Amino acid sequence: MDELKQHNITLIGTATTVREAVENEKAGMDMVVMQGSEAGGHRGNFIDGHQESLVGLMSLIPQVVDNVSIPVIAAGGIMDGRGLMASLFLGAQGVQMGTAFLTCIESGAHKVHKEAILNATEDQTTYTRAFSGKWARGIKNKFIADMLEHELLVPDFPVQNLLTQVIRKTCSGQNNQDFMSSGLDRVQD
Numbered sequence: 001m002d003e004l005k006q007h008n009i010t011l012i013g014t015a016t017t018v019r020e021a022v023e024n025e026k027a028g029m030d031m032v033v034m035q036g037s038e039a040g041g042h043r044g045n046f047i048d049g050h051q052e053s054l055v056g057l058m059s060l061i062p063q064v065v066d067n068v069s070i071p072v073i074a075a076g077g078i079m080d081g082r083g084l085m086a087s088l089f090l091g092a093q094g095v096q097m098g099t100a101f102l103t104c105i106e107s108g109a110h111k112v113h114k115e116a117i118l119n120a121t122e123d124q125t126t127y128t129r130a131f132s133g134k135w136a137r138g139i140k141n142k143f144i145a146d147m148l149e150h151e152l153l154v155p156d157f158p159v160q161n162l163l164t165q166v167i168r169k170t171c172s173g174q175n176n177q178d179f180m181s182s183g184l185d186r187v188q189d
């Protein structure tokens with residue numbers, strides 16, 4: 001970090017709780033991305049466990065801005081200008097958006113995944129660690145359902161991630177959403 005700072009590189013960390021945000025500031029991060037429980041994919045929690053880190057963004061932002069002095073970037077479930085304005089109003093200095101951009105023309109996500117996002121309703125996402133061994137929010141599919149009873153037994157990240165890699169890439173090549181984790185599982189990877 002010292003070397004990066006010497007080169008005037010801005011450092012941005014991630015956090016999912018107030019405690020983690022405070023640690024980011026103490027460690028010397030210039031800004032912190034607060035990932036609410038709404039966020040798609042993995043989140044960067046590093047002190048608190050999955051259950052403790054499930055704070056919604058709307059309640060998270062005010063508590064974090066009251067406890068740190070570095071700029072807070074809000075992330076999780078922000079899809080348009082309304083989410084952006086709400087985050088700024090709550091005290092964030094900016095927002096980070098992930099899922100919304102997965103569906104862009106420029107995005108390298110698989111077309112099956114883009115369609116799944118565009119067609120999904122608000123009740124179709126869930127948390128799973130079946131794909132990577134780390135909890136992540138994704139759209140429910142056959143793999144998540146089939147693995148549900150083994151969820152807590154699968155090895156931690158990155159072992160499980162490696163074990164499911166072939167499954168994910170094969171399904172990606174077959175345009176089969178049943179066993180894909182994210183649209184980033186491209187066959188050519």
Ligand SMILES: Cc1cc2nc3c(=O)[nH]c(=O)nc-3n(C[C@H](O)[C@H](O)[C@H](O)COP(=O)(O)O)c2cc1C
Nearest residue numbers: 035039040041042043044075076077097098099182
């Ligand atoms: C496919 C995908 C993979 C992600 N992987 C990571 C990751 O490895 N580490 C991380 O801290 N956040 C990860 N994120 C979360 C984003 O950094 C961001 O917090 C999140 O996308 C914001 O919520 P939104 O998707 O609702 O806009 C990922 C998001 C997506 C959609």
